[in-house]
Amino acid sequence: MDMPTVAIVGRPNVGKSTLFNRLVGKKLALVDDRPGVTRDRREGDVAFGGLHFRVIDTAGLEESDAATLMGRMRMQTEAAILAADVVLFVIDARAGVLPADQPFAELVRRAGCPVILIANKAEGGTGLAGAYEAFTLGLGDPIPFSAEHGEGLGELHEALKGVLPKPDPEDDEDEDAPGGRSLKVAIVGRPNAGKSTLINRMLGEDRLLVGPEAGITRDSISLDWEWRGRKIKLHDTAGMRRRARIDDKLEKLAVSDGLRAVRFAEVVVVLLDATIPFEKQDLTIIDLVESEGRAVVIGLNKWDLVADQPGLLKELREDCTRLLPQVRGVAVVPLSGLAGEGLDKLMQAVVQASEVWDKRISTSRINDWLSEATSRNPPPAVSGRRIKIRYATQVKSRPPHFALFGNQLNALPKSYTRYLVNGLREAFELPGTPIRLSLRTSQNPFDKG
Template identity: 50%
Template sequence: MLPRIVVMGRPNVGKSTLFNRLAGRRIAIVDDTPGVTRDRKETVARVAGRDVLLVDTAGLEEAPPETIPGRMRASSEAALQGADLVLFVVDARTGLTPADRAFAQWLRRRGKPVLLLANKAEGRLGAANSLEAYELGLGAPLPVSGEHGDGFGELHDEIRAALPPEPEEEEEGDPNRPLRLAIVGRPNAGKSTLLNALLGEERMITGPEPGLTRDSVAVQWTDETGKPVRLVDTAGLRRRARITQALEQMSTAATIAALKECEVAVLVIDGVQGMDEQDLRIARLAEREGRGIVIAFNKWDAVEDRNVARRRLEDVLTASLAQLKGVLVVPLSAATGRGVDQLMPTVREAYETWNRRIPTGALNRWFEGALERHAPPLVNGKRLKLRYATMPKARPPTLAIFGTRAEQMPEDYRRYLVNSFREAFDMPGVPIRVNLRGTENPYADAEQ
């Protein structure tokens, strides 16, 4: 088990900047707007010469439990449960606030090991400005600058001394590589509620307010089959014309990055509203990135006429998403948990299809049959001579078709081959790539 280091403090003291600096790469969104981080983020990082689980949390605020700040604080408090070390961050530039004092007192009662960090302490006056933090009773404050990296050598030394001793024999991790799964969709479709339902805990802040999730949040999880999953909840994607604020632009960029890194994307659709053009854009984006796709038809318990809703969804998929013919759909209710148990088996099924390779012999028997059923068309008065096909890679399934002037193949014949391949080898709902590779005719010059 990796030691768990949790970064805590009130809003806008630079926790996410410190988190990114310790992680060695930009993971959490950083902005001057207070409260950008709403859900805790986790990553495995090399800190103080050891692999640790580093956790960034939302800012600690005094607020009623039902409000967004109140739910953010509850999430941060939950992160503290399994912490081996807490990095409590204050702002050396602005000095201590009543909130700093209140939360320092709260931390002392929890009995966790704490390192007090006076952030934004760059420059000659940085160390002097940090001295005020002594009065918090959490030991000597360590002046650092998350933005510029000042004081991080000493910080690594202090972390090394504060962590529990490293075991003589490290526990061996699961040899299976985790399935990378991203939950995507429009704002307020129920993505975070679905993640919580899968995990069986209130891991993400949820509520009726759209846009609660601002960053992509990764969670390591083991499903009911005992296999590891790296589950990523993302911010809702709106139409580009509606994205005006810099913070939302960063959220959108983080969502697209998560989509590019995943293996299977679960597209969450509001079952009451149905699939709209923005849902289709997200599905097409996942298809262009070559990801496996499963549609979670959420809020199924609130749909009045389910037969009509299902037919409408199938009509939209057939008319507007033909390149993902047969995409798997799971009706569920993330809020009540009904149908959620069917999601991961469907995801595993989509992953196996997305990862499947077809032997060359079987592939060419299909290819010969497809050419016999529908001969290649004429292009500029000459018929295409397609010779054979190979499958150089899966993830997603990719065909390479060789032949004279193969690169001139019309789009409708390419679609015919894709649909025939999908049907022959039972590959519903996954992107299928076709690479066309023409071969030169050695007698072309002699014919002229």
């Protein structure tokens, strides 16, 4: 069963991460401690008084130019808001409502999903004036709350109980149905990449409206299908364009629906037009899918139009390795939705990608690899003291997420973490899948490595 998603948003330093840790439990809140990593949002699964949901901790909302680091952080937070079923909007009750809160309250209102307003840092009744001031944001009644001390959890539970979507009975049926659970696959790409044509060919019928005009599909359509006895739930989505180019309100809703389909998929097929592949928007879409932690397969559609160019496939696969190092080894499959060519190879790649995404590796194997990797290329020294990685384990799959423990890991250069990620990918055969790496520095002051 797919869990609903709850996004925690608000200005920096209002206590979002403390609330996140309170909901998931500190031991589960393994996050990437590397400085400067802004693409990944912290996620955790929550069991809260009979409620089950996935919570996302987002970067602090700040007004910034889109080209800046803060601007990119804001864009990722906006993507989380669009994909969420419920938004927890957090303010600092002691500081009260600040001018910076207003535009972001408007952003959350426009998203159209339920919002729960949390006036944090109101422990022991302090900050109640700021909590009451939060009424001016127009987001409903604020819950006086203390993430640090757990005050207000009962009120938050009641509020969530009233707005979280009910479980989809279809998903429960899938678990026990003949052939097992359906593999959820989303087809995404730029407008007019041929997504609906491809799905029609898979289904063997003209189930979806197609045509030469870009943007015919307006919403995310879910379709049941079977491939070689394997149950597949296909999601066709509206073409994704940069938000600055979207003026039509309906299309904005369609794009947000596409983002939701990505979040609920297990494997995402990013369909490229083989006649104009790896456009900037294609790379942005693949980056979004990777940042959401979904398994990725790249389909080169309309291959019949370029198949007469010798060496093109090899060249495009090399381009993929160069342009998309974060999904190194991703399957790149030439196909033609119109002619029905390459569909079997595409589905083989999809099933294989789901197996890699779901892979678990024993701790002993990981530490054998770690010992060899650090012997071959030791971590650098910081202020005369060598960084030491003592231990590694896989904390979760879907996608593979590894935690490293040691001293001074927050000073580990990005180049070295890339070396480790590439090593994990190669040693344990994890091509194409997103890999998460959490760095946990020892808190023991007597641990001198």
